Amino acid sequence: MLQLYGYARCSTCREAKRTLTEAGADVEFHDVVASPPDETTLRRWLKRSGRSIEDFVNTRGTVYRQRDLKRAQFTEDEWIRELTRDGRLLKRPVLETPEGDIYVGYHEGAYRRIAMGGD
Numbered sequence: 001m002l003q004l005y006g007y008a009r010c011s012t013c014r015e016a017k018r019t020l021t022e023a024g025a026d027v028e029f030h031d032v033v034a035s036p037p038d039e040t041t042l043r044r045w046l047k048r049s050g051r052s053i054e055d056f057v058n059t060r061g062t063v064y065r066q067r068d069l070k071r072a073q074f075t076e077d078e079w080i081r082e083l084t085r086d087g088r089l090l091k092r093p094v095l096e097t098p099e100g101d102i103y104v105g106y107h108e109g110a111y112r113r114i115a116m117g118g119d
Contacts, residue, residue, distance in 0.1 A: 001026040002114070006093035007033045016093045016106040023115030032087030032094075042080050045094065049102035053079040056104060058091040 002020060006013030008031045020027045046053060053076045058064055063086060083089050095103040097114060
């Protein structure tokens with residue numbers, strides 16, 4: 001089963017879920033605003049994706065701008081702490097496959113391929 005992490009009120013996240021389900025995938029949705037990912041989940045994503053923590057930060061979001069986090073010189077651990085406190089800081093959606101692949105952001109064609117079992 002695919003694990004989709006997003007915000008229930010986000011139109012992009014809803015579209016991502018719709019794309020996956022219409023293509024026949026079983027999807028479990030996790031609302032990161034209601035329940036932000038924990039440290040273990042974030043570290044797993046980092047390890048499996050090969051990406052930096054900054055790739056998981058929603059730099060276009062309201063919270064990021066309101067808190068002026070562009071100026072922040074956070075370490076990876078500090079970013080992880082911030083993301084576990086406020087799911088609105090997480091770039092979304094994040095898709096995790098049963099094989100452990102991690103995808104950050106929504107790309108319709110890629111999601112259709114993933115849903116149909118291809119990459």
